[in-house]
Amino acid sequence: MKRIIIDREKCDGCLNCNIACISAHEEGSNFYTVNMQSPEAETRNFIKFDAQKGYLPIFCRHCDEPECVLSCMSGALEKDPLTGHVQYDESKCAACYMCVMNCPYGVLKPDKQTRTKVIKCDFCEDKPDGPSCVKACPKKAIEVKEVSL
Amino acid sequence: MKIVIIGASAAGISAAKTIKTSEPDTEVVIISKEDSVHSRCMLHKFLGHERDAKGISFIADNFFESSGITWLNNTTVIGLDAQKKTVKTHDNQDISYDKLLIATGASYFIPPIPGLRESKNVYGFRDLKDAQLLDNECNTAQNAVVIGAGLVGMDAAVAMLERGLKVTVIEMTQAVMSLQLDQKSAQAYQQLFEEHGAEFILNDKVVSVDVDEVGRGKTIHLASGKAVPADVIVIAAGVRPAFNFTEGSGIDTNHAILVGDDLKTNIDDIYAAGDVTGIAGIWPNAMKQGRIAAINMLGEKLLYEDRYALKNTVNFYGLTTLSLGNINPEPEENCEILMREDRYNYQKVVLKKGVVQGVIIQGNIGGTGFWQYLIKNKIDVSGINKDVFSLSYADFYDQDQNTGEYRYAV
Known part of the structure; x- marks a missing residue:
């Protein structure tokens, strides 16, 4: 399967990946027009900073054994057997947030506006060029690579 | 090989999926007493008319056909012969297995309070059938009483508030959801529910129920002397693992079916997963247990170590x-x-x-x-x-x- 591979030494914390993610999920927007103030502006990836370790990019791994899928009681989260990616069907989601509790890496979060859905990386599955965050990274700290399951 | 799974909720379905993914040639039969597969954590969305029965399913529409699983619905297992390796159903079928997974979950329990068990308008809130019966009552009822302010009781309360009923919740402890919350975080929910019309009676318990001439509980009497009118009563005072049919089969049980870390019972070829094992009464753990039991039934050796349930x-x-x-x-x-x-x-x-x-x-x-x-x-x-x-x-x-x-x- 394809996974976003992280080279954290290269990350300089510019947060272009955050903006790209928000823009990718705001229909018709681009880097210059994206409304960062919108209540719906939510990033699916995070960069944490630590004084000793530097920048720590936190991106959904679409895990081999996804705890979020195992905890989902509505069938909204499923691991696609072909792509290996964990897909989210908002219409099925009951917003119980067991997935938020069970993601060991703290990647998942409720939407801040309504608390009726989960904000989760969809690997920009609908974009021909792949994940927008990867395209936006000027340091090539994140790259899509094929990994064996 | 033929694997029979009793129960079509989290553990049973997760086991069936695992078997069909790893070894598609295995014959899988699921027996369930319900006629639908649904997520009990979404019953309040059904009762509150936010979703229909199909909307609270957690599997794809054509799940059984597309995965080649035989599903015997509306079928209750009433007996188990571990020597002959067969289970007996309510309609007198003997179904043979090579391996058996017991994933029958738990069922609610009505405390032995005078008048309560006898009342015809007392319901649990565990399965779609319970929710459908309650749904009917909610069409005419005005006053609803929920006994127990745990998660299930609060689910029932939120749905009936949504339906416009006057809801009173009676709880023995001093706060709502006392297993999950502390006083302060519980208070926040209690206040939200009250803003939506609920009334809470805490630190109190039901001592008797007056039953009218047609057998319906009408007035609920509390230890404090209070009396609460009721058109419909929901009992949410806990559940117990459901395994009546194993009696006489030789399977070790105490209050639950006993399993080792491989989720096998004391009898070879019989496994158990989910609420019926009493290990952890929550969805993610049941799913994981179903998966691990399935892998072990296929001959691997995987241990269930994620016993953390709090x-x-x-x-x-x-x-x-x-x-x-x-x-x-x-x-x-x-x-x-x-x-x-x-x-x-x-x-x-x-x-x-x-x-x-x-x-x-x-x-x-x-x-x-x-x-x-x-x-x-x-x-x-x-x-x-x-x-x-x-x-x-x-x-x-x-x-x-x-x-x-x-x-x-x-």
């Missing part, structure tokens, strides 16, 4: 809470309790010698999944030179160089 999330009226571990320690446990709050959030961390024992995060619960790992694995956080409330997965950041998956650096 965890839950709550979401009512958009107020979200994560609750993990020991959140209400006794004074003699000598725990350190740290709290932080602002207008929208309440956070509490219980520490003992630098190890997190429990947390409550109410409000913004985004990114809080790492807490469970810390508690489950008894990680000492005292060496990390920062405020405990600013911890995140980043403090334990590590990656597998080959797969790019995350790990914990502790």
